[in-house]
Amino acid sequence: MFGHYQFCPRCRAELSTRRFPSDTDAERRMCDSCGFIYWNNSRPTAGGVVEDSQGRVLLGRRGIAPSKGLWDLPGGFLEPGEHPEAGFVRELLEETGLHVEPIALLGFYMDQYGDDPNEHTLNIFYWCRVLETSGEALASDDMAELGWFAPGDIPSDLAFQNVVDALADWKAKKRYGTS
Ligand SMILES: [Zn+2]
Structure with missing residues (x-):
């Protein structure tokens, strides 16, 4: 899953995976350093x-x-x-x-x-x-x-x-x- 981005395309920090904005939403690749979110919309x-x-x-x-x-x-x-x-x-x-x-x-x-x-x-x-x-x-x-x-x-x-x-x-x- 989520093979697209390992590192933030904006600041190069390593991305983490979590559900956002709440625990019932989909898992997303996110940057804890700059706030970038990879939504991966269709x-x-x-x-x-x-x-x-x-x-x-x-x-x-x-x-x-x-x-x-x-x-x-x-x-x-x-x-x-x-x-x-x-x-x-x-x-x-x-x-x-x-x-x-x-x-x-x-x-x-x-x-x-x-x-x-x-x-x-x-x-x-x-x-x-x-x-x-x-x-x-x-x-x-x-x-x-x-x-x-x-x-x-x-x-x-x-x-x-x-x-x-x-x-x-x-x-x-x-x-x-x-x-
Ligand atoms: Zn970043």
Whole structure:
């Protein structure tokens, strides 16, 4: 547990582990020298479930670790202070070249990043549409390849559990026509 920091990133003193602010809260790495607290909050990501006119969803094959080579929904980590809507629009443009806008919030999905159970992620997915100014989707940045998949043809080698969960929600909501 708490393998991230042995020493304080601010003053270099050795960190201790205790529950804070009360005994019922989570254990945290803390600096008794300068007061630094490593909260280790879940890291927010934002991504998009992009549908084309045939009702297929856009997936990208990851070109980087973790889960390199597996299919992922386009998206990524938010920049400091960035609104999730702005973040997923930026990530979609970087990774696919597509200009998109949100139709609805699909949901929030908790997960971990890679193999480390201490790297928590909070994944926000928007259901979105492609704006007419966009051309063809082209893989770039973290994505090695892009593909459009019908709801019944989603590949089984998906990159993260949050992608599995988000796609299941998307398929369920499509079936019941909520958007
Ligand atoms: Zn310190």
